[in-house]
Amino acid sequence: MSNSWSDEELEASVRAYFEMYDSYLDQIPFNKKDCYRKLHERFGRSEKAFEYRMQNISYVVVLEGIDYLPGLKPARNVGKNIFQQLKSLIHKKVFTYPNPISTETLYAEDSNKKAEATQSIPQGVIKPTTIPNTGSRYVRNGGVSEWVRRSTNGKCENCNQLGPFKNKDGQFFLEAHHVKWLSNGGSDTTSNCxxxxxxxxxxxxxxxDAELLVEKIYKKITRLERE
Incomplete structure (x- = not known):
């Protein structure tokens, strides 16, 4: 196995990093080790090498003004050429869109930022843009789902039951759902989430009975707007 990282390896690493970030923002469980294993099986490089490369990505991400993915502490020991390649890949994936992901969107384990997101209703995004991938991943305003989850005091807005368990912040676990799916042209706003x-x-x-559930939720929650 060559010590030099190919463009394909670096691109796959950046893609995997932000796929995990999507899951983190949506509070969907994911396994970092499973990610490293899949990359190892694809390219033959060690899982540990991919883990460290992810930490290099965190380092570049922080320098670009984005909070890094929790659990992947930034590692600055990255060569100049690799640094520039990672920076370019991150820009292509994140910053080339009309509504770029920013620190306001990709906040990490910072309770102050989370608290700020609940003080006022986020403006959101009327037409969320996509991140090219093997499928389509939408650039979301993390403040929208955070505000909606915290505004319910831990109770599901459909069944009125408390979330099934408490997360690491001590909050009852709930998931954000866009009533009109983003894939169907729905907005990423509190009036659709x-x-x-x-x-x-x-x-x-x-x-x-999904369509019936949608009709009931529109009648139940006054902040929702049909799109």
Missing amino acids: IAVCPNCHRAFHHSK
């Missing part, structure tokens, strides 16, 4: 327990979230996506 609800906080629901995992069970109800799956029901909105997969239940045979």
